[in-house]
Amino acid sequence: xxxxxxxxxxxxxxxxxxxxxxxxxxxxxxxxxxxxxxxxxxxxxxxxxxxxxxxxxxxxxxxxxxxxxxxxxxxxxxxxxxxxxxxxxxxxxxxxxxxxxxxxxxxxxxxx
Ligand SMILES: C[C@H](O)[C@H](O)[C@H]1CNC2=NC(N)=NC(=O)C2=N1
Numbered sequence: 001x002x003x004x005x006x007x008x009x010x011x012x013x014x015x016x017x018x019x020x021x022x023x024x025x026x027x028x029x030x031x032x033x034x035x036x037x038x039x040x041x042x043x044x045x046x047x048x049x050x051x052x053x054x055x056x057x058x059x060x061x062x063x064x065x066x067x068x069x070x071x072x073x074x075x076x077x078x079x080x081x082x083x084x085x086x087x088x089x090x091x092x093x094x095x096x097x098x099x100x101x102x103x104x105x106x107x108x109x110x111x112x
Contacts, residue, residue, distance in 0.1 A: 004030055004105035009071045010098075018043075018095040027101040034104050036096075037087070043096045044076075044089040045104050049111070054081040063110045073099050075107070 004027075019027060028036060034047045051057040061079045064086065068074040076087035086107055088100040 004102050005109055007098075007102045009073045009102055012073070012090050012092045012097050012099055014092050016090070016093050016097055018093055019098060019101075023098070024096065027098065031101060031104045031108070033108065042089055042094050044087050045096065045100050046085065046087045047104070047107070049084045049086065051082050051084070054079075057082060057084050060084055060110060064107060067103075067106055067110065071099075071103060071106070073103050075103065 024036070028034065028045075031045070034045045037044050037046045049057075049060060051060065057079050061077055061084055064075065064077060064084075073088075073090075076085075076089075078085040086104075088103050088107075089095065090097040090100055
């Protein structure tokens with residue numbers, strides 16, 4: 001159980017600061033299975049989860065949807081046969097907020 005999974009997302013206002021480079025370096029080290037991608041200039045966290053079939057991939061997707069609703073912070077999700085690609089970033093600031101790292105850690109917990 002990492003410190004991130006103990007935290008709750010905070011309401012992310014449009015003027016909320018993006019994580020600094022130093023915060024990014026510290027936080028990404030707490031979610032070692034996640035990578036950083038930049039798409040259309042927006043920094044995002046991304047991980048691909050592998051499953052035995054589509055039914056298991058979909059079950060994971062539905063659990064993730066419940067988590068997102070509970071935290072009111074929502075991922076990008078690509079669900080395919082045997083894999084789910086999850087992407088976290090904060091729409092309101094067009095970049096990464098601590099919320100995204102919290103949600104990535106909580107996404108990993110869905111596998112437990
Ligand atoms: C309209 C806006 O996207 C929503 O109000 C909330 C809910 N979910 C959200 N999810 C994410 N990832 N970022 C947001 O800024 C966000 N804002």
